[in-house]
Structure formats: C-alpha cells, structure tokens
Amino acid sequence: MTGSKPKELAIPFAAHESKEATEVLRAWIVDNGLHVSLQRGFDDAAVWGVLLTDIARHVSRIYETEGVGTAAEALAKIKFTLDAEWDDGTDVGTTSAIQ
Numbered sequence: 685m686t687g688s689k690p691k692e693l694a695i696p697f698a699a700h701e702s703k704e705a706t707e708v709l710r711a712w713i714v715d716n717g718l719h720v721s722l723q724r725g726f727d728d729a730a731v732w733g734v735l736l737t738d739i740a741r742h743v744s745r746i747y748e749t750e751g752v753g754t755a756a757e758a759l760a761k762i763k764f765t766l767d768a769e770w771d772d773g774t775d776v777g778t779t780s781a782i783q
Contacts, residue, residue: 708735718777740766 690712699705708725711718726732740762747758 721782 699707706723706725708723710721712720740759741755744755744758744762747753748755752758
C-alpha cells in the first residue's frame with residue numbers, strides 16, 4: 685500500500701459552522717498499533733474523563749446502529765476493558781512532542 689492516502693474521517697459539520705472549534709485528539713491504527721496526535725486542550729485534566737466517557741457512549745451507539753449488539757452491551761464491554769487496561773495495561777506506550 686505504498687503511496688496510498690490515509691483514511692481520514694470527516695470533520696464534524698458543527699466544527700465548520702462554529703466560530704470556536706478546536707481539535708484535541710486524533711487516533712490512528714497504524715500497522716496494528718495506536719498512534720495519536722493530541723493537545724492538552726483543557727486546564728482541568730478531569731475534563732478528559734468526561735470527553736473519553738462521551739466518546740465511549742458514541743462508540744457504543746455505533747455498535748447498536750450497525751446491528752452488532754446493543755449500546756448497553758457495547759458500553760459494558762468498553763468499560764470492562766478500560767478498567768482492566770487501567771489496572772494492568774498491555775502496552776502503556778510512549779508520549780513525545782512533535783514539532
């Protein structure tokens with residue numbers, strides 16, 4: 685796949701319409717590994733807890749919309765695995781600044 689264009693998601697419509705919109709997170713699966721671009725974005729780290737929880741809820745609804753299971757089942761699996769990874773991560777990765 686040399687030279688192929690990465691499969692980017694669309695920017696949400698509301699971001700185009702808003703006078704104040706900031707991207708805080710991009711997540712990519714590259715060669716079966718997670719790569720992210722992010723910025724701190726918030727003064728209070730607790731806001732990330734809300735953001736990540738909201739993302740999990742959106743993901744669970746996608747599973748239901750696509751007929752893979754119920755949103756409740758998907759959310760329970762996400763939370764179970766999040767708790768397990770939190771307690772004993774399989775790969776905690778590294779973080780470095782990109783200029």
